[in-house]
Amino acid sequence: MSRATPAVAAGAPTAEGAGPALELLVHGVGGTTPQKMLGDPRTVCVTGDDTAAIYRCAEDADAEAHPERYRGRPVPEAYVWCNLTSGNSARALWLLLLPFMVVNLAHWMRPPAKDPLWAIRLYGVLVRLVALSLTALLVAAACEVALDLTAWQCAGTAGCSRSWYWLGFTSVAHHGWWSQPGRRLALAALVPAALVALLWYLSNRTWSAYESQRPLNTEPPDDPRSPQPAFSRPGFWYGRRLVARLRAAHTAAGFLTTGAGVTLAAARHDHADGGGPAALGLVLECALALAGLVVVWVVCRRGRTESHRDERLDRALTSWLPVSSLALLVLALVYASWDRSDWASAGTLPGDRAFGLLALAQGVLVVALAAVAGLLRRRAQGGRTALRGFGGPAVAMLACALGGVMTGGVAQRVADWVDHGATPGMSRSAYHGPPPLLTWQASVIPALIVVLLPVVLFFAVRTWRTARADAPRIMADYPGERPDTARTRTIAAARAMARLTDHAPLFLGILSGASLLLGAAALAGAWWTGQVPARAAGTAPGPVAFGADAAQSLGSWCTGVGFLLFVTWGRRAYKDAAARRTVGILWDVGTFWPRAAHPFAPPCYAERAVPDLAWRMNTWTERTGGRLVISGHSQGSVLAAAAVWQLPAATRRRVALLTYGCPVERLYGRWFPAYFGPAPLEALHREVHCWRNLWRATDPIGGPVRTGGDVDNGPLLDPMAYGRTREHPLPAPILGHSDYQADPAFGRERALLLAELASSLPNQRADQSSSGRSSG
Secondary structure, eight states: OOSOOOSSOTTOOOOTTSOOEEEEEEOOTTOOOHHHHHTOSOEEEEEEOSSSEEEEEGGGTTGGGOGGGGTTSOEEEEEEOTHHHHSSGGGGGGGGGHHHHHHHHHHTTOOOOOOOHHHHHHHHHHHHHHHHHHHHHHHHHHHIIIIIIIIIIITTSHHHHHTOGGGGGGOTTTTSGGGSHHHHHHHHTHHHHHHHHHHHHHHHHHIIIIITOOOOOOOOOSSTTSOOOGGGSTTTTOOHHHHHHHHHHHHHHHHHHHHHHHHHHHHHHHHHHOOSOHHHHHHHHHHHHHHHHHHHHHHHHOOOOOSSOOOOOOHHHHHHHHHHHHHHHHHHHHHHTSOOTTOOOOSSOTTTTHHHHHHHHHHHHHHHHHHHHHHHHHHSOOSOOGGGGTHHHHHHHHHHHHHHHHHHHHHHHHHHHHTTTOOTTTOOSSOOOSOHHHHHHHHTHHHHHHHHHHHHHHHHHHHHHHHHHHHHHHGGGSTTOOOOHHHHHHHHHHHHHHGGGGGHHHHHHHHHHHHHHHHHHHHHHHHHHOSOHHHHTTTSOHHHHHHHHHHHHHHHHHHHHHHHHHHHHHHHHHHOHHHHHHHHHHHHHHTSSOOSSOTTSOOOTHHHHHHHHHHHHHHHHHHHOOEEEEEEETHHHHHHHHHHHTSOHHHHTTEEEEEESOOIIIIIIHHOHHHHSHHHHHHHHHHSSEEEEEEETTOSSOOOOOOSTTOEEEEEOSSSOSSOOSSOSSOOOOOTTSOGGGSHHHHHHHHHHHHHHHTTOSSOOTTOTTOBOOOO
């Protein structure tokens, strides 16, 4: 949103003498400043803190004491929440948590079926298990880098360790106390353990700031037997208990993964040679396995509690589970440090098949999730649902693919760096590099690109053809204008590009399906050959060998470039506020939903923003007895709708909803049908006193909400003028998703909402003249 426009447009109805009126503005993706939202350089904070606050123009600070100044226009307020997602530089590090955020989205993409309850619960359990596997994968990658590539292989090879002075005291050539393999592993295990501790700290800190915000006390429904929309449930925005349980389980899983990497190597040596405390190793292996089962049980045991605000925290579990796992890790480090003078490290670290087992488990879980989603989809009513209800499994597969590429890319880059640029798995030296599976996974990236290129070309051609077909229709929206071929093509292209959003599900479905099949092929190839692709195809015919070598080289190059771009982007975002805001936009879309599957995902800003808005609307209307229009743009419209759902019925009768550039149906309704599908939106339409929604055909994000009645007003003309006019002497810009307040329809609709509130109508009327196609 940009500058504010006059409160009442010419010819719009007014409601003088109807009591005070307030317009609560909520900005959208990317954020803005209160000065821009209110159109005044002098603003004051009414309530809130540095993270999120409500502002007014300085001259409106005491508006309630002078109602005579505001006859015929509302008092404007701006809710600024951008610091919840893009505020300080530390949030740039959230890029590293991208797979966790993506898998958390899969939880909320469940088809909108009401039964069977066991399938709904199983869907949540499967998503939480996929999320747990991603934590294990991240920690396993840290163990691969620190334990295998550095402490086991490089420090265990005299030639490699001499090249790095910081490995000197652990080198086998040094013959010191740390030169034994077990002690090197124990020392290196501090790196993944520190990573787990950092994730726990970040999750605990954001949990205290986000999940611990108390929502508004809502009233029970008038009819307890009637289904209550999810967003109106008292506990929907209060996920303290579940996040605390999941944080304990995932922290324990990280410590156990690290402990297993150290214990398995030492125990294999003891069982083979009979040296060292073999009995202690067996006990530790059993204890680690038992603790792992407890972690899985905790993750599967309990989901979200939304019907009431759950104040319990399971303190015994959330305290003892991570502490016990940390104690097992300490015992594993002590066990590995036992004197074994005859132990020498060779080859790769025992347990390198863990990556293959994790990949297999993720594939099985995604397939099972797709089966459950298919069952729920058959029980759900029809509607515009992304990928026919399979959006959740597709997004879960995408999260696994992102996790595999990121961890494999890090491992390969570290191996290249430690071995002075040698190709992993191809060097003739004693340094072997990462497990072959990671190289196989990188090698299928070129094949994935080959699959996606025709899809991208298809959408490009389709968009071009759509723009050409729409060009003759443009002039029908601007009667009396002289045709301009270049202008017409520009407008038609903007409309065609905006429609690409509706094709995103197909692209994601192809990407996820190809990732699943190619990932399965990589796993089979790695387990069948036990070598990297180029070496496995060394004796094959020339074209096959050339193709395998080219795929391996290109895949390694792609992961390397992608990893460097990722690090560079994160470093720039850490230093540059503008780039940090760009990173924040990603989380504006991805972190609206509570952390129901992964506790280490970036925190849910809506668990702070929705209670903020609900509390403000409820307290202001109770204190003044006035009318309120909550005006939301883009992501702010989603927050506004969620906040209105949380209001008591008495407050809701004094509140009107104005949305513009609204993705509630176009994005959220298709991808999250159980929460923003036709039934919930129609319920909101019935319960809120009055609602208007503005949209443009050139907007790639917003669209109609399709609830019927008088809600949608659009498509608005964009640009507002085809050629030069008295009102627009210079060419009018194509606004797309921005600056809806510049359209005269905005002021008219706001005035209509205030007038309708003043008339005390119990419900919206379907014969309002404000709906239909807007004029400029």
